[in-house]
Amino acid sequence: MMRVAVLSVHTSPLEQPGTGDAGGMNVYIVQTATRMARRGIEVEIFTRATSSDLPPVAELAPGVKVRHVVAGPFEGLGKEELPGQLCAFTAGVLRAEARHEPGHYDVVHSHYWLSGQVGWLARERWGVPLVHTAHTLAKVKNANLALRDTPEPRMRVIGEEQVVAEADMLVANTDVEAAELVKLYDADPAKVQVVPPGVDLDLFTPGDRDAARAALGLRPDDLVLTFVGRIQPLKAPDVLLHSAAELLRRAPGLRERLVVQVVGGPSGTGVKTPEELKRLAGELGITDVVRFLPPQGGEHLARVYRAADVVAVPSHNESFGLVALEAQACGTPVVAAAVGGLPVAVRDGVSGVLVDGHDPVAWARALESVVLHPAHREELAVNAVGHARRFSWDRTTDSLLAGYARARDVFREEVFA
Ligand code: UDP
Numbered sequence: 001m002m003r004v005a006v007l008s009v010h011t012s013p014l015e016q017p018g019t020g021d022a023g024g025m026n027v028y029i030v031q032t033a034t035r036m037a038r039r040g041i042e043v044e045i046f047t048r049a050t051s052s053d054l055p056p057v058a059e060l061a062p063g064v065k066v067r068h069v070v071a072g073p074f075e076g077l078g079k080e081e082l083p084g085q086l087c088a089f090t091a092g093v094l095r096a097e098a099r100h101e102p103g104h105y106d107v108v109h110s111h112y113w114l115s116g117q118v119g120w121l122a123r124e125r126w127g128v129p130l131v132h133t134a135h136t137l138a139k140v141k142n143a144n145l146a147l148r149d150t151p152e153p154r155m156r157v158i159g160e161e162q163v164v165a166e167a168d169m170l171v172a173n174t175d176v177e178a179a180e181l182v183k184l185y186d187a188d189p190a191k192v193q194v195v196p197p198g199v200d201l202d203l204f205t206p207g208d209r210d211a212a213r214a215a216l217g218l219r220p221d222d223l224v225l226t227f228v229g230r231i232q233p234l235k236a237p238d239v240l241l242h243s244a245a246e247l248l249r250r251a252p253g254l255r256e257r258l259v260v261q262v263v264g265g266p267s268g269t270g271v272k273t274p275e276e277l278k279r280l281a282g283e284l285g286i287t288d289v290v291r292f293l294p295p296q297g298g299e300h301l302a303r304v305y306r307a308a309d310v311v312a313v314p315s316h317n318e319s320f321g322l323v324a325l326e327a328q329a330c331g332t333p334v335v336a337a338a339v340g341g342l343p344v345a346v347r348d349g350v351s352g353v354l355v356d357g358h359d360p361v362a363w364a365r366a367l368e369s370v371v372l373h374p375a376h377r378e379e380l381a382v383n384a385v386g387h388a389r390r391f392s393w394d395r396t397t398d399s400l401l402a403g404y405a406r407a408r409d410v411f412r413e414e415v416f417a
Contacts, residue, residue: 001040001041001042002040002041002042002106002107003041003042003043003044003104003105003106004036004041004042004043004044004105004106004107004108004109004404005044005046005093005097005105005107005108005109005122006029006033006043006044006045006046006108006109006110006111007045007046007093007108007109007110007111007115007116007118007119007122008025008026008029008045008046008047008111008112008115009046009047009048009071009082009086009089009112009114009115009118010048010079010082010112010114010115011023011025011026011047012026012047012048012050012066012068013026013029013030013033013045013047013060013066014047014058014060014066016295016297017295017297018228018229018230018263018264018265018295018296018297019230019264019265019266019267019294019295020230020265020266020267021079021267022230023229023230023267024135024197024320024321024322024323025111025112025133025135027322028111028133028135028197028322028396029045029111030060031198031200031393031396031397032393032396032397032400033045033060033061033064034060034061034063034064035393035394035396035397036063036064036397036400036401037061037062037063037064038063039397039401040063041063041401042063043063043064043065044064044065044066044067044096044105045060045064045065045066045067046067046069046089046092046093046096046118047066047067047068047069048068048069048071048072048082048085048089049068049069049070049071049074050074050075050077051074051075052074054068055068056068067096069089069092069093069096070088070092071085071086071088071089071092072084072085072088079114080153082114083114083117083155083159086114086117086118089118090117090118090121090122093118093122094121094122094125097122097125097126103126103127104126105126105128106128106404106408107128107129107130107131107404107407107408108122108123108126108128108129108130108131109130109131109132109133109400109404110130110131110132110133110163110167111132111133111135112133112134112135112136113134113138113156113159113160113163114159115132116130116132116134116159116160116162116163116166116167117159117162117163119132119163119167120162120163120166120167123166123168123411127415128411129168129169129404129407129408129410129411130166130167130168130169130407131167131168131169131170131171131400131403131404131407132163132164132167132169132170132171133170133171134160134163134170134172134177134181134319135319136317136319137160137177137180137181137184137185137319138152138153138156138157138160139157139160139180139184139185140180140184140317140319140340141234141317144234144316144317144339144340145233145234145316146233146234146236146316147233148233149233149234149316160185161185161186164181164185164186164187165186167191168191168407168408168410168411168414169191169192169193169403169404169406169407169410170187170191170192170193171193171195171400171403172192172193172194172195173194173195173196173197173319173320173341173344174194174196174319174320174340174341174344175194175344176340176341176343176344177194177319177340177341178192178193178194190410191410193399193402193403193406195396195399195400195403196344196391196395196396196399197320197322197325197391197393197396198325198391198392198393198394198395198396199322199325199326199329199388199391199392199393200326200329200393201329201388201389201392203298203299203302204302204305204325204326204329204330204388205302205329205330206306206329206330206331206381206385207302207303207306207330207331208306209306209307209331212303212304212306212307213307215303215307216261216303216304216307218259218307219257221257222257222258222259223254223257223258223259223309223371224259224261224307224308224309224310225240225244225258225259225260225261225308225309225310225312225367225371226260226261226262226263226304226305226307226308226310226311226312226327226332227240227260227261227262227263227264227311227312227313227314228263228264228296228301228304228305228311228323228326228327229263229264229313229315229323230264230265230266230267230268231262231264231265231266231267231274231277232266232267232268233268233316234268234315234316234317235314235315236314236315236316236337236358237262237264237277237314238277238280239312239314239337239358239360239363240260240262240312240314240363241260241277241280241281241284241286241290242284242360242363243312243314243360243363243364243367244258244260244284244286244289244290244364244367245284245285245286245360246360246361246363246364247364247367247368248286248289250364250368251368251372255288255289258289259289259291260286260289260290260291261291261292261293261304261307261308262274262277262290262291262292262293263292263293263294263295263296263301263304264294264295265294265295274292277290277292278290278292301326302326302330305326305327305329305330305332306330306331306332308327308332309332309370309371309377310332310333310334310335310352310367310370310371310377311323311324311327311332311333311334311335312334312335312336312363312367313334313335313336313337313342313345313346314336314337314355314358314363315336315337315339315340315342316337316339316358317339317340318336318337318339318340318341318342318345319340319341320340320341320342320344320345321336321340321341321342321345321346322345324336324342324345324346324352325345325388325391326388327384328345328346328351328352328384328385328387328388329384329385329388329389331381331382331384331385332381332384333351333352333353333370333377333380333381333384334346334351334352334353334384335352335353335354335355335363335366335367335370336352336353336354336355337354337355337356337357337358338354338355338356342354346387347383347387350380350383350387351380351383351384351386351387351388352370352380352384353366353369353370353380
């Protein structure tokens with residue numbers, strides 16, 4: 001039987017995504033771990049304990065355990081302080097493994113650079129290959145910063161470079177990310193594997209738009225523009241507010257029908273809280289059209305997507321953008337920034353519209369082109385469902401397992417070289 005140690009230091013797969021440090025990475029880990037377990041693979045996910053109430057081990061799903069590692073104080077430790085706790089975390093991981101027979105795990109898969117640092121040592125100690133998924137890269141993020149956003153520190157860049165050099169296999173979401181790893185981080189192209197992320201096609205299905213609207217207190221003829229995600233500068237929910245204001249300047253008659261829904265919780269630094277966005281809505285004179293909802297999960301989230309005329313993903317950078325796929329799977333076209341993995345997640349002119357840059361005028365035009373042209377919107381909506389169906393977590397899991405097998409070959413070659 002195969003056993004995989006998954007490292008997720010800074011955020012737990014048990015958390016609700018859409019706020020704080022929990023986002024697409026959490027979804028990715030939960031979806032792939034549960035599918036590996038269904039294929040008879042044992043998965044243990046190591047994450048930092050953030051409350052004294054947490055049991056040392058919890059079952060996420062049959063065959064998937066979450067191990068809570070004590071490393072530093074439970075509460076009040078920010079992500080930026082975690083590098084100081086990596087030694088304690090690594091000690092906890094190594095101790096847990098030492099209770100088993102030698103050779104317990106077959107592969108270690110780290111997510112995000114902090115986990116990569118832990119995986120590096122685990123690889124050495126256990127004699128197993130390290131597979132690493134970066135999820136985001138500091139050099140890419142720093143080259144695409146939102147105005148007034150805080151750049152990622154050099155410490156992270158160096159840490160990422162080290163993990164790239166040590167890992168036996170690097171998993172990239174798209175060809176673009178694979179190229180970034182090679183060009184910016186000097187990764188060996190033979191050690192980079194592109195694994196497209198998936199979407200939960202059982203949960204995110206097209207459905208009755210009016211029923212979804214009724215559940216959310218929206219009217220059938222409202223024009224609903226929706227943002228779903230963590231509220232942080234990189235995700236640029238402010239761009240949607242600016243474009244909505246621009247839309248109203250161009251067509252004041254829309255005011256009665258326009259609704260901008262912002263779904264998600266605060267995260268990180270900068271324009272981070274719904275309060276700051278509320279203030280911006282006030283400055284733009286659109287408070288009456290903007291609604292905020294806390295992070296939603298499961299069927300509630302599917303309803304949010306179905307209720308929207310369009311889902312906007314205006315991010316300054318996005319290594320993939322799961323929200324874009326989820327919205328399309330629900331039959332909602334997406335207007336997205338043409339950055340990072342979004343041109344893969346959205347087919348420009350087919351399942352949605354890609355916009356270059358973040359100019360509110362260009363964004364207002366793109367949003368108008370979808371929401372004010374029902375026949376065109378309908379065509380995009382149909383194609384969106386088809387496009388989303390090309391992705392699935394089962395396929396992601398197949399590719400990851402192929403990546404694990406390649407990583408074992410790479411590892412063996414290196415050890416016996
Ligand atoms: N999400 C959620 N509830 C929310 C907002 C977001 O469950 O209210 C989830 C969303 O379904 C998606 C993930 O958070 O799967 C965000 O992933 P994405 O790749 O879009 O962005 P990331 O957070 O990784 O930057």
